[in-house]
Amino acid sequence: PPISPMAIAFDAEKLTLSPEGPTLTRRMSDLEGLFRDHDAWSAAASGDDPIVYTVVSSPVPEVERELPQSITTIMPGDTAGELWMTKGHQHPDHQGEIYLALHGRGGLLMFDGERTEWLDMLPGTIGYIPPGWAHRSVNTGDEPYSFLAVYPGGAGHDYGWVLERGMGSRAFRAESGVDLRPYAE
Numbered sequence: 001p002p003i004s005p006m007a008i009a010f011d012a013e014k015l016t017l018s019p020e021g022p023t024l025t026r027r028m029s030d031l032e033g034l035f036r037d038h039d040a041w042s043a044a045a046s047g048d049d050p051i052v053y054t055v056v057s058s059p060v061p062e063v064e065r066e067l068p069q070s071i072t073t074i075m076p077g078d079t080a081g082e083l084w085m086t087k088g089h090q091h092p093d094h095q096g097e098i099y100l101a102l103h104g105r106g107g108l109l110m111f112d113g114e115r116t117e118w119l120d121m122l123p124g125t126i127g128y129i130p131p132g133w134a135h136r137s138v139n140t141g142d143e144p145y146s147f148l149a150v151y152p153g154g155a156g157h158d159y160g161w162v163l164e165r166g167m168g169s170r171a172f173r174a175e176s177g178v179d180l181r182p183y184a185e
């Protein structure tokens with residue numbers, strides 16, 4: 001059954017939602033096949049296996065016609081220079097999505113299978129993900145990067161799409177913040 005209208009308290013300092021739904025934690029070992037340097041990834045995954053990002057959800061369920069939200073926090077870091085990032089996914093039925101940057105510095109990398117787009121995400125930036133664009137978030141700074149996502153409950157997450165096709169570009173640490181390089185290089 002659909003849930004009732006509700007207020008969700010957002011703490012802008014702690015970046016928490018209350019009430020809160022499930023929290024997802026992704027460690028380095030959950031990110032197999034994503035970083036360019038497989039050996040560096042493998043060493044980190046089998047070593048201290050750091051937390052790379054967390055996703056805190058609101059209680060709104062991920063079902064058709066609902067409009068859930070979540071806050072993703074990506075830790076600062078890089079693996080052989082490649083900035084820490086989310087796995088990235090495509091929505092199977094190509095629904096759009098909205099991100100609002102809350103804290104830190106980040107980027108929103110999008111790929112439609114041919115074209116790549118990069119948006120700098122600073123607190124207050126709304127990043128719009130149009131239908132059919134796979135999306136990955138990257139922490140380009142030296143503190144945690146957090147953003148709110150709002151998406152159709154039936155959107156789903158196709159991670160295989162990104163494993164198969166990549167994201168067009170990869171984001172590496174640079175003095176200016178980020179160096180975007182073609183995926184294959």
Ligand code: PAN
Nearest residue numbers: 055070072086087088089149151
């Ligand atoms: C976001 C992402 C979240 C984690 O809520 O799911 O940032 O990224 P991955 O799902 O790629 O691991 C979203 O885009 N939802 O649709």
Ligand code: ZN
Nearest residue numbers: 091097135151
């Ligand atoms: Zn999404």
